[in-house]
Amino acid sequence: xxxxxxxxxxxxxxxxxxxxxxxxxxxxxxxxxxxFWTTCGLYPQEFIIKxxxxxxxxxxxxxxxxxxxxxxxxxxxxxxxFKTLAEKELQPSDSAxxxxxxxxxxxxxxxxxxxxxxxxxxxxxxxxICVHGNAERS
Amino acid sequence: xPAVIRAKCIVVGxxxxxxxxxxxxxxxxxxxxxxxxxxxxxxxFMVKPVVIPDTQDTVEMYMYDSAGKEIFTDMVMKFxxxxxxxxxxxxxxxxxxxxxxxxxxxxxxxxxxxVPFPGALVANKIDLEQxxxxxxxxxxxxxxxxxxxxxECSAKEMQNVDTPFYFxxxxxxxxxxxKVELFKAFVA
Ligand SMILES: Nc1nc2c(ncn2[C@@H]2O[C@H](COP(=O)(O)OP(=O)(O)OP(=O)(O)O)[C@@H](O)[C@H]2O)c(=O)[nH]1
Ligand SMILES: [Mg+2]
Numbered sequence: 056x057x058x059x060x061x062x063x064x065x066x067x068x069x070x071x072x073x074x075x076x077x078x079x080x081x082x083x084x085x086x087x088x089x090x091f092w093t094t095c096g097l098y099p100q101e102f103i104i105k106x107x108x109x110x111x112x113x114x115x116x117x118x119x120x121x122x123x124x125x126x127x128x129x130x131x132x133x134x135x136x137f138k139t140l141a142e143k144e145l146q147p148s149d150s151a152x153x154x155x156x157x158x159x160x161x162x163x164x165x166x167x168x169x170x171x172x173x174x175x176x177x178x179x180x181x182x183x184i185c186v187h188g189n190a191e192r193s
Numbered sequence: 194x195p196a197v198i199r200a201k202c203i204v205v206g207x208x209x210x211x212x213x214x215x216x217x218x219x220x221x222x223x224x225x226x227x228x229x230x231x232x233x234x235x236x237x238f239m240v241k242p243v244v245i246p247d248t249q250d251t252v253e254m255y256m257y258d259s260a261g262k263e264i265f266t267d268m269v270m271k272f273x274x275x276x277x278x279x280x281x282x283x284x285x286x287x288x289x290x291x292x293x294x295x296x297x298x299x300x301x302x303x304x305x306x307x308v309p310f311p312g313a314l315v316a317n318k319i320d321l322e323q324x325x326x327x328x329x330x331x332x333x334x335x336x337x338x339x340x341x342x343x344x345e346c347s348a349k350e351m352q353n354v355d356t357p358f359y360f361x362x363x364x365x366x367x368x369x370x371x372k373v374e375l376f377k378a379f380v381a
Contacts, residue, residue, distance in 0.1 A: 177365075
């Protein structure tokens, strides 16, 4: 299994609702633990990761801060509507990033949309998102 | 590209105190003071970008000018989820509007009880000197008690209307910077 959400592997952030150039959304998929994306105020916030090809998702790991309600959705190609994969309410954390693992149930996806529906503060950070799985044979 | 920080600014207070006048003046850069009273039904929404001095960053203020008439309250409160900041306005010639402020503050704060957010208490219509009943001392005391910053203005004379907005924008921007420092500290 690979981390499919790596910019090195060709994954791309095709949409993000906040952008401070100092903390861009690409920081979530650069493979580093110490860089992050910040949301710049208001809810909901979201970003979409596009994989290089159709993939099958085993697990998703997200490391973030101040996130409360989180929703993950997938679409199997660019013309398909997004379907909900998981909805979670994260526990608050004081002194370290939150870390959450979500089962992908081997769902087929071309795009992954992550929605932060609410937070424990005005601003959230997402440090890293790893999507473990395999490329689908076409 | 500079950062654009977004803030939801809830503007509340009794009917007729001048909320719409203040919001319209601020968003029109002082070119529009509504002389005749048109009561707001529900909430009116407007956006105004504020550039933060000495930076290239902007705080975009999404303002919710809310109706003061009680019959609209349940309806307007639906627009208030996730507030970033609030402006509470009263009319210095109306004791009632002043005593209502705490009720308005409570209502906005109840939306996000765990998350502190900046707010301003604005004493409007200071041009009506002869009819003024609520003095600066009472205003400042209430502001102190409720944790808001106190401002006086006259929308009619276009005096000091922008100041509370600029103050809130810069407070919010500071909050953002503090949070970013915290985010960094976790992984430093
Ligand atoms: N003299 C004076 N009149 C003002 C001032 N600001 C507003 N007014 C007048 O007060 C009246 C009410 O102003 P609005 O801004 O509509 O009041 P509001 O708070 O939005 O009222 P609602 O929408 O009903 O909650 C209008 O006739 C305004 O022209 C001021 O600074 N001085
Ligand atoms: Mg109004």
